[in-house]
Amino acid sequence: MSDSGTLLAFKAGRAFRREGTNFVDPSPTKGAIILRKEDDLLHLIWRNRTTNEAEEDLILFPSDATFSKVSQASGRVYVLKFSSSDQRHFFWMQDASSARDEEFVNNVNGFLMDPDYEASWSSSSQPEASTSATGASSSSAPSGSQATPEQLAQLQQLLSTAMGAGVPPPSEMSLNDILTPANITPLFVSHPNLIPTLFPHLPPDLPTPPSPEVLQRIISSPQFRSAVSNFDQALRTGLLGGLVRGLGLPEEAGTGIEPFLRAIQRQADQERGEDSMDTD
Amino acid sequence: MSGDDDSNGWQLTESDPGVFSELLKTLGVPLIVDDLYSLDSESLSSLQPLHALIFLFKWVSTPSDTMSGTYDPDFPGFFAHQVVNNACATLAVLNALGNIPSLKTGSQLAELMEFTNNMDPQTRGLVVTSSDWLREAHNSLSPPSAISLDGLGLPKQTEDAYHFVVYLPSMGSVYELDGLKPHAVRHGSYDETGEGWLSRAREVIENRIATYPAGALDFSLLALRDDPIPALQAELAKYQAAGKQTEAAELVVKLESENFKRNRWNFENSLRRHNHVGLVHALLVALAKAGRLEPAKENAKTVMKERIAKSKTRGEAMDES
Numbered sequence: 228m229s230d231s232g233t234l235l236a237f238k239a240g241r242a243f244r245r246e247g248t249n250f251v252d253p254s255p256t257k258g259a260i261i262l263r264k265e266d267d268l269l270h271l272i273w274r275n276r277t278t279n280e281a282e283e284d285l286i287l288f289p290s291d292a293t294f295s296k297v298s299q300a301s302g303r304v305y306v307l308k309f310s311s312s313d314q315r316h317f318f319w320m321q322d323a324s325s326a327r328d329e330e331f332v333n334n335v336n337g338f339l340m341d342p343d344y345e346a347s348w349s350s351s352s353q354p355e356a357s358t359s360a361t362g363a364s365s366s367s368a369p370s371g372s373q374a375t376p377e378q379l380a381q382l383q384q385l386l387s388t389a390m391g392a393g394v395p396p397p398s399e400m401s402l403n404d405i406l407t408p409a410n411i412t413p414l415f416v417s418h419p420n421l422i423p424t425l426f427p428h429l430p431p432d433l434p435t436p437p438s439p440e441v442l443q444r445i446i447s448s449p450q451f452r453s454a455v456s457n458f459d460q461a462l463r464t465g466l467l468g469g470l471v472r473g474l475g476l477p478e479e480a481g482t483g484i485e486p487f488l489r490a491i492q493r494q495a496d497q498e499r500g501e502d503s504m505d506t507d
Numbered sequence: 508m509s510g511d512d513d514s515n516g517w518q519l520t521e522s523d524p525g526v527f528s529e530l531l532k533t534l535g536v537p538l539i540v541d542d543l544y545s546l547d548s549e550s551l552s553s554l555q556p557l558h559a560l561i562f563l564f565k566w567v568s569t570p571s572d573t574m575s576g577t578y579d580p581d582f583p584g585f586f587a588h589q590v591v592n593n594a595c596a597t598l599a600v601l602n603a604l605g606n607i608p609s610l611k612t613g614s615q616l617a618e619l620m621e622f623t624n625n626m627d628p629q630t631r632g633l634v635v636t637s638s639d640w641l642r643e644a645h646n647s648l649s650p651p652s653a654i655s656l657d658g659l660g661l662p663k664q665t666e667d668a669y670h671f672v673v674y675l676p677s678m679g680s681v682y683e684l685d686g687l688k689p690h691a692v693r694h695g696s697y698d699e700t701g702e703g704w705l706s707r708a709r710e711v712i713e714n715r716i717a718t719y720p721a722g723a724l725d726f727s728l729l730a731l732r733d734d735p736i737p738a739l740q741a742e743l744a745k746y747q748a749a750g751k752q753t754e755a756a757e758l759v760v761k762l763e764s765e766n767f768k769r770n771r772w773n774f775e776n777s778l779r780r781h782n783h784v785g786l787v788h789a790l791l792v793a794l795a796k797a798g799r800l801e802p803a804k805e806n807a808k809t810v811m812k813e814r815i816a817k818s819k820t821r822g823e824a825m826d827e828s
Contacts, residue, residue, distance in 0.1 A: 323514060404807035405800075406790055414797055421793050428789050430781035434773040450778035451786075458787055474788045488791070488804060495795030 234269075234338055235262040235346060237331045241273060241283070242304055242317035251297065251304055253319040258282075260318060262338050269342040271307065273318070283316070287339055294335045303328055398484050402459040405488075408447050415439065462487055517593040517642055518649035521779065522563055522669055524729060525772030526648050527600065533644040535613020536604060537737070543728040546709045548702060557732045559603035559675035560708055562715075563596075564726035575694070575714060576683060582691035584677050585620065588632035589686030597645040599671035601635060602684040603731050606677050615640055632686065648779050674712065676704035681711060736765055 239260045242253040257276040262269065271292075273283035285292075291311050297304040303320035320328050330348065337344035415422055419439075426437040435441055445451050461467055467481030471490070474480075480490035520526055527540035540561070541554060551557060585605025589598050604610060605620055612620070619638055623631045635641065673684040676697065681704050683692040697707040716724065739762050746755040794800040 398811070400804060400807035400811050402787070404810045405794070405803045406787065410794065410799065410803045410806075411790060414793060414799060418793065418797060425786060425789055425793075428783075428786035430777040432777045432780075434770050434777070444774075445778060445786075446790075448775070448778055450775060451783055454781075454783035455787060458784055470784070474784070488800065491788070491791045492795045492800055495792045495800070498792070499796050 232263045232265050233261060234264060235331070235334055236260065237327075238276070238321040239273070239305075239318045240321050242319050244315070244317065249299070251317050253302065253304065257321060260335075262335065264342055267342075269338060273316075285316070289342060290340055292339050294332055294339060296332070305332065398459075398463055400484060402455050402462070402484060403452065406446070406455050408443070411446055412443070415443070459484065514593045515591040515636065515642075516646075517591055517597075517636065518646045519593045520596055520645060520649050522596055522671075522727070522729075523775070525775050526779070527596070527729065528772060529648060529776050530597065530600060530644060533613075533647070534600075534604070534616045535611075536616070537611055537734050538604075538731055539734045541730050541732060543730045546712065546728070551702065551705050551709075551730075554730045554732045557705065557730055558607050559673050559731040560705075560712065561599055561603065561729040561731060562672045562674060562712055562726065563599075563669050563729065564672075564724055565669050574692075575711065576692040578688075578690040579682070579693040580690045582677075582682065582693070584682070584691070585623075586628045586631070586684050586691045587623070587635050587686060588628045588689075590629065590632040591636045594636050594642075594645065595669070595671045595686065597641065598632070598635065598686050599673050599684075600731075602686065603673045603675055606675055606682075606684075628690070648776055674708045676708075681707045683711070736762065736769075739765065 236259055238257070240254055240256055240258050242251045244251050259274050259276055261272040261274055263272060264270070269287045269289075271283075271285045271287055272281045274281045285307075288311075292307055292309050294305055294307050297306050297317070303325055305318050305320070307316040307318070308314075320331075322328075334344075334346040334348075337346065422439050422442060425442060429437050429442070429445065433441065461470075462481070462484050465482040467487075468478035469481070471481040471487065472478055476487070476490045476494060480487045524540045524542050531538050531540065538558065543550060543554070543560070586602060587598060587605075589595055604612065604616070619635065619641070623634050626634065670685075670687065674694075675682060675684070680696045681694040683694060685692065694707060694711045697704045702709075712728070716726065739758055743755055743758040743762065746758065791800065794803060
């Protein structure tokens with residue numbers, strides 16, 4: 228998928244009117260609303276974030292549609308209405324915070340009125356928001372709204388988190404497959420001196436004093452596995468520069484799994500060098 | 508609904524008896540939660556006195572309108588709506604605790620219950636979930652924030668929406684308290700004799716499970732019960748005083764198994780609270796020093812490739828681990 232035509236994207240699910248009633252039931256499926264410009268036509272796409280399928284692709288003509296809150300509904304339910312037909316499409320906001328709902332809606336309506344509209348964002352919510360995306364619209368956009376390569380890269384990153392089931396870009400490998408009991412247990416056997424050096428990293432409030440057995444049990448525990456998994460996912464965002472510095476690693480180690488592991492290898496080589504000098 | 512919605516600082520916690528029991532301890536309540544693997548009389552009677560059943564489930568698909576029981580808008584007991592996400596486990600526990608007659612609780616919980624007395628379910632839900640100490644008690648068993656992915660917009664693998672529904676006896680009827688429903692649901696009166704409310708509750712839960720197509724419902728059942736340790740200890744002392752060695756020995760075995768379980772819960776809870784990044788780092792450095800990191804990486808890459816290929820052939824989005 229090329230992202231160059233994407234104008235706007237945010238997390239939203241669909242909602243459906245119950246047959247014969249005015250009730251609108253939100254569907255729990257995770258999705259995203261994406262506004263794109265293709266061949267000078269404005270598309271409103273609803274993408275399922277679990278399957279990554281575009282399940283709805285509506286072509287919108289300028290000033291034909293409006294996106295507004297359903298005031299009768301208690302939740303964050305919105306309806307896309309057309310002046311040319313009585314079609315209705317219901318959606319509900321799925322971002323964790325409702326803080327930016329209004330902003331998204333205003334920008335959606337801006338594009339619905341005029342596909343050459345320029346999205347406006349409150350500056351405070353810019354880069355961290357992770358669910359919004361602004362970018363250059365198309366070549367027909369006035370010069371000056373062209374995105375810089377940095378902005379495009381940021382857009383790509385924001386989009387990849389906003390969509391694709393929210394799954395960060397697939398990685399070549401996962402830390403879970405490296406820190407397996409099968410990889411670690413032989414290390415404990417060949418380097419028994421390592422074991423006590425790991426004790427300071429264990430929870431301080433364990434009901435049993437640390438021992439090789441306890442360490443083994445921790446490494447195989449679902450809690451540790453899930454912590455590794457969380458860390459792995461966080462690394463894949465490439466945003467852990469600050470955190471890895473705390474581990475004595477250079478900031479670029481926080482930009483991904485491969486850079487992280489490369490930095491670890493360098494750190495290990497350095498420490499090993501120091502160790503051998505000590506013993507000389 | 509999904510964890511994407513507003514969570515107001517409530518973190519997702521694991522639905523594990525050890526987590527619930529730790530929460531109950533913090534609330535100053537002499538109860539524990541145990542897994543329930545079967546609804547048969549024998550399993551239930553071994554857990555008596557049993558105050559409530561917590562049915563937790565994940566929708567895979569929702570059956571059409573098959574609600575059983577009747578809404579009771581005048582339910583005089585404690586019922587709070589679930590107004591923020593991730594609080595569902597704690598809210599279910601409160602909905603249960605609030606309806607156990609003459610329950611001993613810590614002062615903070617007693618005050619909260621007192622304060623929300625006579626409030627409508629929605630307001631009560633809002634008040635309960637805006638309670639800082641309760642949120643802290645709930646959050647204390649979720650992973651430390653240093654590695655929490657909050658705000659990065661990433662999916663958490665445990666994010667799947669588990670929903671919690673409480674079944675308990677109140678004023679001669681079995682009630683279902685579901686924080687996402689407008690009212691308490693009454694499932695009819697029960698007979699005090701024999702198994703009492705449990706026999707009615709079993710029927711209701713079994714019927715509910717049966718409304719879902721096979722395999723469409725992922726669920727488990729938890730039992731909210733008296734902490735058995737004090738009773739076991741008292742009984743043991745009695746038998747020992749009376750010189751009944753055989754009976755005493757049996758109780759010692761039961762006590763040991765309860766204590767063993769507590770020990771496991773404490774162990775797991777301390778792992779849940781801990782930030783494991785230091786251990787992860789130390790292990791990786793150790794692997795690297797031993798020259799085993801590179802081979803492990805190569806192997807992990809192969810495993811990942813196979814996983815992607817497999818998920819492609821299944822036509823699914825990649826979702827490892």
